[in-house]
Amino acid sequence: MRLSDCRVPLSGGVHGPAALREMVELTLTALESGAARRGGPVPAGGPRALGQHFEAVLRYVRDGVEKGEETDRDALPRLAELLAYGSADPADPSCAAHLHGPPLAVAVAADLAVSVLNPSLDSWDQAPVGTTLETALLAELAELVGYRPDHSAGVLTTGGTESNLMGLMLARDQALGAGVELDGLPAGVRPRIFASEAAHFSVQRAAALLGLGERAVTAVPVDRELRMDPDRLAAALAEAVADGARPIAVVATAGTTDTGAIDPLHPIADLAARYGSWLHVDAAYGGGALLSDRLAPLLEGIARADSIALDWHKLGWQPAAAGVFLVRRAQTYASLARRAVYLNPADDEQAGYPSLLGRSLRTTRRADAFKIAVTLRTFGRHGLGRLVDTCHELAHSAAAMVRAEPALDLYCEPILSTVVFRYRPAAWSPDAADRVNAGLRRLLLREGRAVVGRTELPGTGPGRVRLKLTLLNPNTSVADIAALLDAVVRAGREVDG
Numbered sequence: 001m002r003l004s005d006c007r008v009p010l011s012g013g014v015h016g017p018a019a020l021r022e023m024v025e026l027t028l029t030a031l032e033s034g035a036a037r038r039g040g041p042v043p044a045g046g047p048r049a050l051g052q053h054f055e056a057v058l059r060y061v062r063d064g065v066e067k068g069e070e071t072d073r074d075a076l077p078r079l080a081e082l083l084a085y086g087s088a089d090p091a092d093p094s095c096a097a098h099l100h101g102p103p104l105a106v107a108v109a110a111d112l113a114v115s116v117l118n119p120s121l122d123s124w125d126q127a128p129v130g131t132t133l134e135t136a137l138l139a140e141l142a143e144l145v146g147y148r149p150d151h152s153a154g155v156l157t158t159g160g161t162e163s164n165l166m167g168l169m170l171a172r173d174q175a176l177g178a179g180v181e182l183d184g185l186p187a188g189v190r191p192r193i194f195a196s197e198a199a200h201f202s203v204q205r206a207a208a209l210l211g212l213g214e215r216a217v218t219a220v221p222v223d224r225e226l227r228m229d230p231d232r233l234a235a236a237l238a239e240a241v242a243d244g245a246r247p248i249a250v251v252a253t254a255g256t257t258d259t260g261a262i263d264p265l266h267p268i269a270d271l272a273a274r275y276g277s278w279l280h281v282d283a284a285y286g287g288g289a290l291l292s293d294r295l296a297p298l299l300e301g302i303a304r305a306d307s308i309a310l311d312w313h314k315l316g317w318q319p320a321a322a323g324v325f326l327v328r329r330a331q332t333y334a335s336l337a338r339r340a341v342y343l344n345p346a347d348d349e350q351a352g353y354p355s356l357l358g359r360s361l362r363t364t365r366r367a368d369a370f371k372i373a374v375t376l377r378t379f380g381r382h383g384l385g386r387l388v389d390t391c392h393e394l395a396h397s398a399a400a401m402v403r404a405e406p407a408l409d410l411y412c413e414p415i416l417s418t419v420v421f422r423y424r425p426a427a428w429s430p431d432a433a434d435r436v437n438a439g440l441r442r443l444l445l446r447e448g449r450a451v452v453g454r455t456e457l458p459g460t461g462p463g464r465v466r467l468k469l470t471l472l473n474p475n476t477s478v479a480d481i482a483a484l485l486d487a488v489v490r491a492g493r494e495v496d497g
Helices: 016-038 046-066 072-085 105-117 128-145 160-176 202-209 230-242 265-274 286-291 330-336 346-350 369-404 430-446 478-496
Strands: 153-157 190-196 217-220 245-253 278-283 307-311 323-327 408-410 418-423 451-456 465-470
Touching: 016 072, 016 105, 046 072, 105 369, 128 153, 128 286, 128 307, 128 323, 128 369, 153 160, 160 190, 160 202, 160 245, 160 278, 160 307, 160 323, 160 330, 190 202, 190 230, 202 217, 217 230, 230 245, 230 265, 245 265, 265 278, 278 286, 286 307, 286 369, 323 330, 369 408, 369 418, 369 478, 408 478, 418 430, 418 478, 430 451, 430 465, 430 478, 465 478
Parallel strands: 190 217, 190 245, 245 278, 278 307
Antiparallel strands: 153 323, 307 323, 408 418, 418 465, 451 465
């Protein structure tokens, strides 16, 4: 067989787009068909029914190819249809559980261009324009948060979890020294991290990965809206120091996953500065408020942070992943610097070929900055800000509907785009409320009617289960929200019996 007979269609090069065009059309047609078959926010039937359907389709495709009844090109449309049918679709107004938004079409198209060319940002010669583009985008985002672009640094990440890990890694290195052996620390030096009770679980995970242990994280009490209490933080810091511990970092949350709460950033920054602690702000959710003139003041003080996590796949409407990690002072990035002679030799950098290798915990890395840059150039900050405002207004409309419905109980006023509430069973008790709310959510899922979030408030004992709408779809209407809440009430009555 000649070598030319073994060639397969590739996506890049001069001829790649032509080969790809037909496959993209097949995929889009299949996605339309799968979404139509699903007919709602999530497939009905639950995990077992979907699993059986999944196995049947895979078996059908495999057997058809093996028998020669289908070609390997038939697998793409059949499996794309299966993917669309079996997905929870955040573009459906009744899919409102998580910080998982519907991406903008222009961002998806931009992401396709990146996939076609497959640049990797671990060296300039793998991503010439990608390296330049990410650097320019990060300077723009540094200005957005209030940093000086010529003093700051950053990188695109997989999301808040990776960004939080990087922030705490730099905090550890700044406090204890890069490459420190923790078991070799002087006696009595016990590193501590302070975060609110409502902070993301990735803070504890990061502490464990960094060798500090999850118990190194002190959970600071929160108020009713789940904002960190600065007085309780001050007391926790003072107690830790008196006990011989060293506060190496304070993590403030700008947009908790449950209520969207934003910790009081200025008082927390004052305390971090007083104790010489690194201040990291997890703004993975709330960072989107910076796009809105109306909501940006909620994040007043964020520029005082030593590091910040942002996620543009939340209130930025990007395909995942589109996380951003920023540091206020570029020199604090020093412990991440790496030299690999096959990627960023010193003489290449001296000759003017830049490297981003020392900015990331990863080596191979997609050019995720491209889709964000395209979106910003398409909509502008104010255009995206209008989308943020729309979702914020939807949340307030939903809250008003919850207050007006006797069967529902609103927990607190929306801060960003999240509404926390519960169904009130006819025979009220904390145990009954937990059971009915957990059950009605599963009923809605099983019947494919809605995807509603579930959470539990801080504390102990029954009565803490709540439902949650995370409204990230700017095309959702007030009528859609009314229909969704009506479905919740009807499901609650079914479960309550």
